[in-house]
Amino acid sequence: MTQVRTVRATVEYDGAGFQGFQRQRSSRTVQGVLETAVRAATGDDETVAGAGRTDSGVHALGQVIAFRTQSRLDDGTLLRALNAHLPADVAIRDLATAAPGFDPRRDATVRVYEYRIEQRPVRPVLDRTRAWHVGKTLDLARMRSAAAVMVGSHDFDAFTAGAQVSTRREVFALEVWREASTILIRIAANAFLYRMVRRIVTTLVRAGRCEIDAADVTALLTPAARSQIRGTAPAHGLTLLRVEYPNVESRYNRQRMTQAVRS
Amino acid sequence: MTQVRTVRATVEYDGAGFQGFQRQRSSRTVQGVLETAVRAATGDDETVAGAGRTDSGVHALGQVIAFRTQSRLDDGTLLRALNAHLPADVAIRDLATAAPGFDPRRDATVRVYEYRIEQRPVRPVLDRTRAWHVGKTLDLARMRSAAAVMVGSHDFDAFTAGAQVSTRREVFALEVWREASTILIRIAANAFLYRMVRRIVTTLVRAGRCEIDAADVTALLTPAARSQIRGTAPAHGLTLLRVEYPNVESRYNRQRMTQAVRS
Numbered sequence: 001m002t003q004v005r006t007v008r009a010t011v012e013y014d015g016a017g018f019q020g021f022q023r024q025r026s027s028r029t030v031q032g033v034l035e036t037a038v039r040a041a042t043g044d045d046e047t048v049a050g051a052g053r054t055d056s057g058v059h060a061l062g063q064v065i066a067f068r069t070q071s072r073l074d075d076g077t078l079l080r081a082l083n084a085h086l087p088a089d090v091a092i093r094d095l096a097t098a099a100p101g102f103d104p105r106r107d108a109t110v111r112v113y114e115y116r117i118e119q120r121p122v123r124p125v126l127d128r129t130r131a132w133h134v135g136k137t138l139d140l141a142r143m144r145s146a147a148a149v150m151v152g153s154h155d156f157d158a159f160t161a162g163a164q165v166s167t168r169r170e171v172f173a174l175e176v177w178r179e180a181s182t183i184l185i186r187i188a189a190n191a192f193l194y195r196m197v198r199r200i201v202t203t204l205v206r207a208g209r210c211e212i213d214a215a216d217v218t219a220l221l222t223p224a225a226r227s228q229i230r231g232t233a234p235a236h237g238l239t240l241l242r243v244e245y246p247n248v249e250s251r252y253n254r255q256r257m258t259q260a261v262r263s
Numbered sequence: 264m265t266q267v268r269t270v271r272a273t274v275e276y277d278g279a280g281f282q283g284f285q286r287q288r289s290s291r292t293v294q295g296v297l298e299t300a301v302r303a304a305t306g307d308d309e310t311v312a313g314a315g316r317t318d319s320g321v322h323a324l325g326q327v328i329a330f331r332t333q334s335r336l337d338d339g340t341l342l343r344a345l346n347a348h349l350p351a352d353v354a355i356r357d358l359a360t361a362a363p364g365f366d367p368r369r370d371a372t373v374r375v376y377e378y379r380i381e382q383r384p385v386r387p388v389l390d391r392t393r394a395w396h397v398g399k400t401l402d403l404a405r406m407r408s409a410a411a412v413m414v415g416s417h418d419f420d421a422f423t424a425g426a427q428v429s430t431r432r433e434v435f436a437l438e439v440w441r442e443a444s445t446i447l448i449r450i451a452a453n454a455f456l457y458r459m460v461r462r463i464v465t466t467l468v469r470a471g472r473c474e475i476d477a478a479d480v481t482a483l484l485t486p487a488a489r490s491q492i493r494g495t496a497p498a499h500g501l502t503l504l505r506v507e508y509p510n511v512e513s514r515y516n517r518q519r520m521t522q523a524v525r526s
Contacts, residue, residue, distance in 0.1 A: 012388040059389060083385060091388045122346060125275040125354045126322060
């Protein structure tokens with residue numbers, strides 16, 4: 001009997017060369033390139049599911065994917081085989097057999113993104129595909145005050161472009177700090193609405209320019225907020241850092257223990 | 264009467280798209296691109312001199328250049344005009360009128376380079392043009408012991424590929440540290456021989472792999488060293504961070520003061 005298992009992997013990619021994560025008929029996408037590599041390495045024609053559908057230009061250091069396979073290659077060999085079939089701008093960082101039915105999007109409980117801003121008079125060169133260039137000096141204390149308001153469970157309707165059933169999300173952490181000429185913004189939430197991270201960044205930058213203050217942000221977070229965030233920070237400053245699955249690990253371990261007891 | 268002045272500028276570039284700094288007839292070089300921009304912005308057909316002739320693939324955050332110009336544009340306007348004529352992979356970071364006769368190579372007293380190593384099992388993606396991928400774990404303590412031996416004034420003949428009149432150079436500092444999966448090596452010296460930084464990196468990596476120890480490095484630094492360093496660390500891990508001119512500043516200020524007293 002052919003054994004089918006679910007494989008879970010962590011993926012790094014440079015968003016510059018992709019029209020986003022999600023497969024499209026005539027564009028180069030991360031999902032498309034990964035499915036081609038899975039086919040080449042295993043012979044399986046399977047869908048590769050991702051934790052988040054990152055937009056065109058958005059990078060990832062820790063996107064999580066899953067796919068089903070009949071391959072008998074052990075995890076280490078499968079990782080090397082996939083990387084041998086992947087182009088230079090995407091790589092599998094680690095890979096393991098997952099609990100049957102593991103769904104990287106539905107099972108995720110925490111997503112962490114980082115946004116990079118280069119704040120200097122002249123355009124950056126070495127970080128030009130990794131950071132948003134902002135010429136004006138940003139007031140970090142004001143950015144932090146605005147950020148503090150967004151932490152917690154709020155209605156982020158004003159921060160999205162799409163139409164969602166529920167627009168309530170819980171932001172666990174939102175940190176802003178500086179390293180030389182780089183301003184780093186790191187945000188963790190249970191989930192994000194379409195364009196939500198980049199519109200939070202726009203809001204923080206407007207706060208840093210003293211165009212809005214924490215009270216304005218509070219007003220935007222009410223369900224009856226009449227205005228929408230204008231402007232979306234550029235995609236190339238954004239990186240999906242990691243996705244967390246605390247419950248899945250324990251569920252898988254429970255299953256394995258149950259199987260061990262039964263066998 | 265047309266006034267000719269010497270302009271000094273700090274330049275950032277991504278080495279990936281250049282066949283090194285030095286002008287060549289049929290290759291894209293940093294010097295060639297800069298001279299084209301100077302011509303376009305000022306009309307002057309002048310040589311752009313650089314502090315260091317970085318190799319093909321080597322990056323710079325703080326290369327220093329100088330050129331003569333008859334342009335009456337003030338420094339800020341000239342900076343913006345040059346950047347408007349430069350491609351995305353090179354930019355002028357700052358610019359000022361220099362002492363007449365300022366020579367960025369001859370007048371430099373300190374050069375600082377940084378080398379980045381990504382030490383992890385799988386090849387890096389986002390830093391693939393900025394860091395050397397080393398799969399094996401490196402022993403940082405051993406790298407530091409080897410580095411300590413190289414600090415000071417030594418004969419670096421075993422560390423160069425070219426033929427130089429004198430192969431004695433003074434290394435002011437050589438630091439090795441880790442940030443997550445990145446190992447950073449920073450080296451400051453009065454000057455460097457051809458390929459010297461990259462062969463020092465090769466030596467440190469060999470020490471980190473326990474192939475050689477500090478005593479072997481000491482032997483390599485003697486004038487009678489019979490062996491040469493085998494292997495040169497890849498160019499794309501190397502970045503020219505900055506060049507220092509402590510005496511030039513004071514010389515220029517003295518000149519200006521003398522002129523002010525005279526006028």
